[in-house]
Amino acid sequence: MNQVWHDFKSGIIAENPLLRLMIGLCSALAVSTRVEYGIFMGIAASFVLFSSNIIISAIRRWTADQIRIPIFITVIASFVTIVDLVMRAYFYPVYKVLGVWIPLIVVNCIILGRAEAFAYKHSIMRSAADGLGMGAGYTLVLLVMGFIRELSGTGKIILFGQTLVSLGAGFEPPSIMILFPGAFLTFGFLMALLNIVQSRGRS
Amino acid sequence: MRNIIRLGITLMMVCFIAAGSLAATYSLTKERIALQKMEEQFKAYMELLPGITSAKDFKERKDLYPKFKKEYKDLDKVFEGYVEGERVGFIAQKIPKGYKGPIKLAVGITVNGKASGIAVIEHSETPGLGAKIEEASFQKQFKGKSLSDPLEVGEDIDAISGATTSSKAVTNAVKEALELCEKIK
Numbered sequence: 001m002n003q004v005w006h007d008f009k010s011g012i013i014a015e016n017p018l019l020r021l022m023i024g025l026c027s028a029l030a031v032s033t034r035v036e037y038g039i040f041m042g043i044a045a046s047f048v049l050f051s052s053n054i055i056i057s058a059i060r061r062w063t064a065d066q067i068r069i070p071i072f073i074t075v076i077a078s079f080v081t082i083v084d085l086v087m088r089a090y091f092y093p094v095y096k097v098l099g100v101w102i103p104l105i106v107v108n109c110i111i112l113g114r115a116e117a118f119a120y121k122h123s124i125m126r127s128a129a130d131g132l133g134m135g136a137g138y139t140l141v142l143l144v145m146g147f148i149r150e151l152s153g154t155g156k157i158i159l160f161g162q163t164l165v166s167l168g169a170g171f172e173p174p175s176i177m178i179l180f181p182g183a184f185l186t187f188g189f190l191m192a193l194l195n196i197v198q199s200r201g202r203s
Numbered sequence: 204m205r206n207i208i209r210l211g212i213t214l215m216m217v218c219f220i221a222a223g224s225l226a227a228t229y230s231l232t233k234e235r236i237a238l239q240k241m242e243e244q245f246k247a248y249m250e251l252l253p254g255i256t257s258a259k260d261f262k263e264r265k266d267l268y269p270k271f272k273k274e275y276k277d278l279d280k281v282f283e284g285y286v287e288g289e290r291v292g293f294i295a296q297k298i299p300k301g302y303k304g305p306i307k308l309a310v311g312i313t314v315n316g317k318a319s320g321i322a323v324i325e326h327s328e329t330p331g332l333g334a335k336i337e338e339a340s341f342q343k344q345f346k347g348k349s350l351s352d353p354l355e356v357g358e359d360i361d362a363i364s365g366a367t368t369s370s371k372a373v374t375n376a377v378k379e380a381l382e383l384c385e386k387i388k
Contacts, residue, residue: 036304059217065326067210078221082228089235 027112038142046135153177251311333369
């Protein structure tokens with residue numbers, strides 16, 4: 001049980017897919033313009049990670065080395081298509097904004113990476129925990145980045161139609177934070193911050 | 204050789220299960236997805252004909268299609284809009300060819316033959332150039348136009364700079380939509 005908890009936890013900080021392993025950055029930088037998009041993208045990617053980890057771990061005894069990659073991709077692509085269809089049916093307005101990034105979860109390095117590096121070698125329980133942990137770590141970074149970029153770039157945070165925080169009319173939001181440079185700036189500062197915190201912790 | 208067959212069968216099994224689960228999801232979500240698309244379309248229509256509040260107030264004139272689809276090749280759909288039983292206008296949806304691909308365009312026309320507005324439902328024009336047909340600054344030029352206006356790019360319609368083809372396609376479609384409604388009203 002301790003092991004499972006450890007697997008879950010390591011995905012959030014110690015092995016955070018975005019800030020530590022630095023994989024799957026492309027979609028993260030693109031959709032982190034708003035907190036709300038981060039929530040949906042995070043849930044979608046976490047669901048795919050969790051489900052594909054479980055299935056790949058469950059069939060690992062029958063998966064020969066030579067054909068593991070096509071099998072991984074088939075499993076992952078199936079779950080992504082399921083997410084794609086469900087989001088299109090039930091969350092259409094968000095789906096339209098996230099658009100191409102949902103089908104592109106297929107090629108997100110985090111998912112294939114965890115299938116190859118973890119789920120293929122570990123038990124179903126541990127793979128499920130790893131998937132959840134990695135998904136949580138990914139979602140967390142999306143939320144933090146979305147919060148910083150939405151608040152500084154538009155002056156307020158709107159979640160499900162409700163204005164949560166507003167900086168007031170006196171604040172002239174620099175739109176650069178919503179555009180691509182803002183994504184790189186925010187991400188760079190977050191990584192620096194995590195490095196500082198970790199090196200302090202060690203010494 | 205034996206090995207290849209074994210690997211092939213494993214792969215086939217995986218694909219078989221994957222295809223089955225996808226087919227199941229598809230058939231479960233199919234209707235909802237179609238409904239969502241319809242709703243979005245009618246939402247755009249409602250903005251074109253003010254006063255209409257429900258998709259039920261639009262009546263599709265399918266009877267016109269055999270005749271007019273021959274005359275206007277890019278005609279997609281024609282609706283009549285009603286408010287409390289009284290006809291207030293038409294929606295003519297056309298799919299003219301743009302620069303990169305078809306542009307799905309709905310034109311709202313009042314009963315007295317004036318364009319009440321246009322809405323771009325779908326398009327694949329170049330972002331930053333032709334894609335500006337989505338913008339209000341371009342679309343509002345058509346408001347209030349009727350067949351007595353020239354409706355020509357360069358005369359009463361300003362083209363989007365760098366996207367003359369897209370602008371012309373939209374302008375021409377609006378003109379044809381007005382002509383069509385003149386014939387059926």
